[in-house]
Amino acid sequence: MPESVPQPVDVIRARALDGVAHGFLGRRGGVSTGIYAGLNVGIGSDDDRAAVATNRARATDAVLPGAQLLSPYQIHSADCVTVLAPYEDRLRPRADALVTDRPGLAIGIITADCAPVLFADLAAGVIGAAHAGWKGAIGGVTESTxxxxxxxxxxxxxxxxxxxPCIARASYEVDDAFARRFEAADPANERFFAPGKPGHYQFDLEAYVVHRLAAAGLTRIEASGLDTYAHADRFFSFRRATHAGETGYGRQISIIGL
Incomplete structure (x- = not known):
């Protein structure tokens, strides 16, 4: 039988970033199979290495053909690295955000429920990409970027x-200690938590990241409103894979380039 042809890569774009090559990619359009089926770009996953490499190339070509894709070794920090030249994947910096002003470089952030944030100042020719999980978000990764x-x-x-796309409030159950950590940082953070089952809350990560961006002085902010957990056909989700008892999980990528 002939090999199946992958679906087209699913590229979600934001109006706020019109004029710069960018895209938030989901799981559609890749060559991975099994629990990683689709466009799994996670170098750290147990997926076939050749499939991951093919997926990363397909993702880059869907956003900025011919560009060199660079991503960090993400550690849930607030650290941001300025990239001025290409590097090998094995030399990825340990950080959760990248910025550059160099044409031909595409910077990417890997997620599987955390919030990917892409930034651009078109007039200056400067772009950024940040991985805002809850640790990075409360730690200031967007401000560092x-x-x-x-x-x-x-x-x-x-x-x-x-x-x-990131995990939405309806899908993101956290315990009381988690909520208290945010309220200790700022009592006003209470508004990002809705009551859940006893001793638990539903956390709105996307709204919290919007708040951090606005508090930092940004006035052009767009949120996708797409829930990675709820759309298994379109996005990978660490929490969904965990709840399903799967042995691994795929990762999607968000890319921006000059």
Missing amino acids: IAAMEALGAKRDRIAAAIG
Whole structure:
């Protein structure tokens, strides 16, 4: 039988980033199979290495053909690295955000429920990408990215930011200790938690990241409103895979480039 042809790569774009090559990609359009079926780009997954490499190439071509894709070794930190030249995957910096002003480089963030945030100051020719899980978000990863962009000549009042698909409040159950951690940082953070079952809450990660971006002075902010957990046919989800008792999980990528 002939080999099946992968679906087209699913590229979600944000109006706030019009004019710059970018995309929030889901699981459609890849060559991985089994629990990783689709466009799994996770170098750290147990998926076939050749399939992951093919998927990463397909993802890059869908956003900025011919570009060099660079992503960090993500550690749920607030650390941001400025990228001025390509590097090998084995030399990925340990960080959760990248910024650059170099044409031909595509910077990517890997997620599987956390919030991917893409940034651009078109006038300055400076872009950024941040992985905002709850640890990075409360730690200030978006603020670190904005500061690194400013160091390359970006202006805060010109920076646009878009938040891609991530786990939504309806799907993100957390315990009381989790909520208390956020309220200790700022009592106003209570508004990002809705009551859940006894001793638990539903956390709105996307709204919290929007709040952090706005508090940092950004005025052009767009959120996708897409829930990675709820759409198994379109997105990978760490929490969904865990609840299903699967032995691994795929990762999707969000890319921006000049």
